[in-house]
Amino acid sequence: MNLESKLYEFFSLTSFRPGQKEAITALLENKHTLAMLPTGTGKSLVYQLPGKLLKGTVIVISPLLSLMQDQVEQMKMNGEKSVVAINSFLTWQERNEVFKQIRQYKFVFISPEMISSEFILNILKKLEIGLFVIDEAHCISQWGYDFRPEYQNLGNVRNQLGNPLTLALTATATPSIRDDIKASLSLVDVKEVIYSVDRPNIALKAEMLAGGVEKKKRLEELTGDLQGPGIIYFSSKKLAEQMAAELKRKSGKRINAYHGGMSQEDRILIQQQFLNGQLDIVCATSAFGMGINKDNIRFVIHYHFPTQVESFLQEIGRAGRDRKESISILLYVPGDEMLAYQLIETELPNELQLQQFKRSLLQYSTYDEWSKKELTLMLGQFSETQWRILAANVQLEGKLVKEIVDKLEDFAHYCASRLAIKKQSIQHMLSWVHLKSCRRTFFTGYFEEAEIRMNPVCCDNCGFSIASFYSKEKTNNERIDEVDSWKKQLAFILNMKSGPAYE
Amino acid sequence: MTFIEVIVLYCLQRIKGERTIYSVLHILNGKKSAQTIQDIHIFKLKAIFQTFPNLSRANFDSIILSLNKKAWIHAGESAQSFVIHPKKEESLKELLIEYPIPAHLNGWKYHRITVGFWERLSLSIQVASHLAKGNNRYMPVQRNIAVQAWVKQTLQDFSTERKKLNEHLFQELAACLEDEDIYPEYLICRLTGADHIGLTPEQAAADFGIDLSYYDMCFLSLLHFMLQKILAQEDKFPILRKMILDEVSDFILTNSTKATYKLILKGYSLEEISNIRRLKMSTIEDHIAELVLNIPDFSIWEYVSKSKVEEITKIARDIASKSLKQIKQQLPDATYFEIRIVLAKLGGGMK
Numbered sequence: 001m002n003l004e005s006k007l008y009e010f011f012s013l014t015s016f017r018p019g020q021k022e023a024i025t026a027l028l029e030n031k032h033t034l035a036m037l038p039t040g041t042g043k044s045l046v047y048q049l050p051g052k053l054l055k056g057t058v059i060v061i062s063p064l065l066s067l068m069q070d071q072v073e074q075m076k077m078n079g080e081k082s083v084v085a086i087n088s089f090l091t092w093q094e095r096n097e098v099f100k101q102i103r104q105y106k107f108v109f110i111s112p113e114m115i116s117s118e119f120i121l122n123i124l125k126k127l128e129i130g131l132f133v134i135d136e137a138h139c140i141s142q143w144g145y146d147f148r149p150e151y152q153n154l155g156n157v158r159n160q161l162g163n164p165l166t167l168a169l170t171a172t173a174t175p176s177i178r179d180d181i182k183a184s185l186s187l188v189d190v191k192e193v194i195y196s197v198d199r200p201n202i203a204l205k206a207e208m209l210a211g212g213v214e215k216k217k218r219l220e221e222l223t224g225d226l227q228g229p230g231i232i233y234f235s236s237k238k239l240a241e242q243m244a245a246e247l248k249r250k251s252g253k254r255i256n257a258y259h260g261g262m263s264q265e266d267r268i269l270i271q272q273q274f275l276n277g278q279l280d281i282v283c284a285t286s287a288f289g290m291g292i293n294k295d296n297i298r299f300v301i302h303y304h305f306p307t308q309v310e311s312f313l314q315e316i317g318r319a320g321r322d323r324k325e326s327i328s329i330l331l332y333v334p335g336d337e338m339l340a341y342q343l344i345e346t347e348l349p350n351e352l353q354l355q356q357f358k359r360s361l362l363q364y365s366t367y368d369e370w371s372k373k374e375l376t377l378m379l380g381q382f383s384e385t386q387w388r389i390l391a392a393n394v395q396l397e398g399k400l401v402k403e404i405v406d407k408l409e410d411f412a413h414y415c416a417s418r419l420a421i422k423k424q425s426i427q428h429m430l431s432w433v434h435l436k437s438c439r440r441t442f443f444t445g446y447f448e449e450a451e452i453r454m455n456p457v458c459c460d461n462c463g464f465s466i467a468s469f470y471s472k473e474k475t476n477n478e479r480i481d482e483v484d485s486w487k488k489q490l491a492f493i494l495n496m497k498s499g500p501a502y503e
Numbered sequence: 504m505t506f507i508e509v510i511v512l513y514c515l516q517r518i519k520g521e522r523t524i525y526s527v528l529h530i531l532n533g534k535k536s537a538q539t540i541q542d543i544h545i546f547k548l549k550a551i552f553q554t555f556p557n558l559s560r561a562n563f564d565s566i567i568l569s570l571n572k573k574a575w576i577h578a579g580e581s582a583q584s585f586v587i588h589p590k591k592e593e594s595l596k597e598l599l600i601e602y603p604i605p606a607h608l609n610g611w612k613y614h615r616i617t618v619g620f621w622e623r624l625s626l627s628i629q630v631a632s633h634l635a636k637g638n639n640r641y642m643p644v645q646r647n648i649a650v651q652a653w654v655k656q657t658l659q660d661f662s663t664e665r666k667k668l669n670e671h672l673f674q675e676l677a678a679c680l681e682d683e684d685i686y687p688e689y690l691i692c693r694l695t696g697a698d699h700i701g702l703t704p705e706q707a708a709a710d711f712g713i714d715l716s717y718y719d720m721c722f723l724s725l726l727h728f729m730l731q732k733i734l735a736q737e738d739k740f741p742i743l744r745k746m747i748l749d750e751v752s753d754f755i756l757t758n759s760t761k762a763t764y765k766l767i768l769k770g771y772s773l774e775e776i777s778n779i780r781r782l783k784m785s786t787i788e789d790h791i792a793e794l795v796l797n798i799p800d801f802s803i804w805e806y807v808s809k810s811k812v813e814e815i816t817k818i819a820r821d822i823a824s825k826s827l828k829q830i831k832q833q834l835p836d837a838t839y840f841e842i843r844i845v846l847a848k849l850g851g852g853m854k
Binding site: 069073074077078079094256262264265266268269270271272273276278486487489490491492493494495496 | 646677687698
């Protein structure tokens with residue numbers, strides 16, 4: 001089979017990106033495949049094309065609701081009609097409708113929680129499954145930063161579905177995490193398609209600044225000087241918003257914030273404005289970027305301290321997909337990492353909280369008795385995330401207090417080890433910031449990759465001139481002239497052939 | 504001073520401390536309780552019903568706090584009530600001249616159909632623009648599956664050439680928005696086409712240099728203007744008319760009230776309806792109050808004697824109050840239900 005001709009037939013694309021063809025060929029030869037392809041190389045094509053050629057339904061496990069929605073919308077946009085997402089966005093009735101017609105769909109996206117439900121699993125068991133895809137497969141590993149307990153059951157799910165042909169996809173996973181993925185899914189005889197995490201056309205820079213004021217001033221300079229389009233990442237919604245407003249005022253560039261607290265309608269608009277060249281810079285939280293296919297992003301700046309190497313690489317990987325020279329800059333003030341440490345500590349319940357919970361429980365004999373009297377009060381002691389993780393791990397309902405207390409011991413150990421892993425991730429990031437040698441080699445070393453060829457523009461430690469990333473000309477793509485009459489604007493929006501009739 | 508503060512002041516001025524401040528929040532949120540529905544009629548606040556559906560209690564509290572701090576308002580006699588400081592009445596008047604409540608705003612009449620209309624309109628425009636360009640790959644600005652399905656279906660029914668949909672839409676929109684009274688730019692800037700993505704409300708407000716809450720209200724008023732014009736001249740706007748959900752004839756009643764109303768028309772008493780529907784008597788009474796408010800010729804004589812109607816009316820006028828409690832104190836043998844429906848009728852009559 002000529003894969004290139006199929007690629008053109010289904011996706012109007014003329015060539016594969018690195019790794020795609022190899023992974024697709026393996027799948028078409030009926031080999032389980034683990035593919036690690038860097039961000040921006042079109043991972044989803046690796047299951048979309050085989051999906052078109054293989055018989056049966058393609059099931060895609062995806063961890064994040066927003067990511068799932070984006071992927072489904074993008075597939076629909078590209079003309080794929082038989083695709084559906086089963087997640088908590090659907091009402092009970094909509095979900096029933098989907099299940100009634102489940103056979104009509106070629107691609108079924110589903111969250112790990114949902115596929116673990118017996119009811120849903122029984123429906124899926126009746127299908128002929130052509131391909132079982134686990135996206136963001138590194139979430140399966142206990143040793144990984146992004147571990148999600150819901151992912152642990154996927155090996156069991158796969159088994160119950162009759163061990164269908166499987167594709168595990170990830171952008172970033174160290175060799176030990178890749179081993180973990182294979183073990184959890186009980187995959188033997190796996191074809192591994194591993195591509196370097198290195199993106200040679202992205203220059204790497206970390207800038208040390210004396211304090212918050214200096215850092216802000218430096219960001220203002222960079223915003224003014226750097227050739228756009230660009231993304232600036234912040235740790236909080238509020239900061240992203242404030243800085244967007246301030247940078248816009250000071251630089252005169254078209255800048256807007258983007259974060260998960262905005263309405264869906266607004267988020268779509270900002271994303272599309274950025275794609276369409278109506279915005280120069282987006283000040284974003286980590287919610288921005290997934291599912292964004294913009295080729296010409298020239299810079300990514302991190303204003304906060306990233307909590308891990310993996311997510312940092314994914315975020316900077318949004319730059320330079322057109323393979324032209326781009327730059328990543330991390331702005332660092334000594335002590336910035338403290339916020340990252342605090343953040344991880346509020347994600348997991350700590351020893352003290354668990355002790356408190358245990359003491360309170362011990363006054364009752366069953367969980368249900370306890371929850372009637374004490375639950376509301378206790379919820380005040382935990383963050384939402386903490387309680388969700390606790391409830392998911394210990395499974396409280398209908399249990400005797402004795403059973404729970406036993407489980408809490410294990411859970412406390414689990415939390416402690418998770419915390420240690422996360423702290424280690426921050427330390428890796430910190431040593432990268434303080435690095436005196438090549439920043440690129442550090443990353444490839446972290447993923448235990450072989451030596452890479454050196455780039456002419458590598459990192460600040462190898463030396464390069466940031467001036468080559470400054471804007472050459474003032475950009476002004478304003479397409480709608482604000483002095484135009486509203487009718488003229490309307491005619492433009494509606495794509496009317498211009499003429500005096502519309503003025 | 505933000506516009507939302509002005510609106511809250513405006514409401515507090517109308518209710519004169521006879522309700523708690525949260526009745527104002529409920530009106531702005533568009534809560535569909537019998538009490539709120541009654542309040543907007545009695546205090547003539549129908550226009551602003553559900554103008555800020557996402558205003559949270561916390562934000563509302565901070566608005567009240569800030570108004571209190573700036574001495575615009577002070578605590579009223581009953582708990583959780585605030586009234587305008589007498590000295591500030593004049594300043595409020597001036598504020599309302601500077602930021603007038605948009606003339607075409609009609610929250611109560613159109614609240615059920617406004618959002619749906621906007622979703623269909625914005626998506627249809629995007630689709631029409633892309634069709635004209637011959638482009639079928641784009642991100643829809645509306646993700647609601649029902650809205651997407653509606654647009655698809657409507658396109659299939661569209662008799663003339665699909666590529667020309669943009670021209671038809673243009674003609675209808677141009678005719679609809681051509682009016683001295685309005686400022687179409689508030690809507691146009693939000694629209695997305697093949698080569699241009701619309702603004703978010705925040706961006707639009709910033710571009711026009713106005714407060715976001717004021718922009719939101721002007722935008723809403725513009726949609727209400729369109730709804731009114733389209734429904735009044737259906738033949739002139741065949742495509743736009745289709746974007747309006749077809750419940751115009753009875754959209755003012757809640758579903759449960761509709762069910763009660765059907766039984767009333769069959770001649771059942773309130774007790775019987777309460778039994779048949781297995782609902783509390785007080786719920787049925789809420790339904791009656793809603794019916795009185797919304798059906799101009801709904802008769803209340805079966806539920807309250809003529810003499811009591813006169814007495815309640817007189818007291819309400821004398822003490823210039825619409826507080827149920829105060830009237831009840833003056834007229835102990837009238838029930839709250841009787842007072843409510845008489846007040847509702849009075850409110851309706853003052854329309």
